[in-house]
Amino acid sequence: xxxxxxxxxxxxxxxxxxxxxxxxxxxxxxxxxxxxxxxxxxxxxxxxxxxxxxxxxxxxxxxxxxxxxxxxxxxxxxxxxxxxxxxxxxxxxxxxxxxxxxxxxxxxxxxxxxxxxxxxxxxxxxxxxxxxxxxxxxxxxxxxxx
Numbered sequence: 314x315x316x317x318x319x320x321x322x323x324x325x326x327x328x329x330x331x332x333x334x335x336x337x338x339x340x341x342x343x344x345x346x347x348x349x350x351x352x353x354x355x356x357x358x359x360x361x362x363x364x365x366x367x368x369x370x371x372x373x374x375x376x377x378x379x380x381x382x383x384x385x386x387x388x389x390x391x392x393x394x395x396x397x398x399x400x401x402x403x404x405x406x407x408x409x410x411x412x413x414x415x416x417x418x419x420x421x422x423x424x425x426x427x428x429x430x431x432x433x434x435x436x437x438x439x440x441x442x443x444x445x446x447x448x449x450x451x452x453x454x455x456x457x458x459x
Contacts, residue, residue, distance in 0.1 A: 314393075318382060320357040321393045322413060328352055329410040336407070336432045345437065346400065353402030359395035372448025374441045375401050379449065381456040388416045390457065404442065405449055407432065412453060420457055425450060 332352055336345060359378055368378040375398035382391045392409050396402040411428050412420060429435075435443070 317393050318391050324355045325410040325413045328406055342437045349403035350399045352406045353399040356406050370449055370452045373445040379452055389414050
């Protein structure tokens with residue numbers, strides 16, 4: 314699990330620094346879609362043995378798993394995710410790039426919806442994908458209250 318957390322944190326930092334600025338550019342939908350699918354490939358896959366029902370995110374049309382780890386020594390929250398759908402994995406990678414490695418207080422102050430909306434993806438997302446993103450956001454909030 315430690316290696317998976319480390320690899321995911323590295324990939325999410327790269328996405329935040331390199332890919333999110335590119336997504337904010339006025340690209341056509343096909344270019345954004347291609348970039349989203351590439352983002353999903355940057356994250357390590359969760360091993361099959363860790364794809365347990367307890368980590369499935371309810372409300373996502375395609376199966377997506379979210380594992381949460383809270384490091385009590387530094388008070389930071391870390392996440393690992395995977396999905397069977399590349400576009401979903403890319404969208405969720407964006408979401409996690411905003412929240413991974415933050416403290417409880419930082420997470421509570423973060424307006425994740427606003428940060429995500431700044432990427433101008435909403436007009437291009439189907440209702441089911443928007444619902445899936447909301448389900449993931451609710452799942453992350455639930456993790457913080459455990």
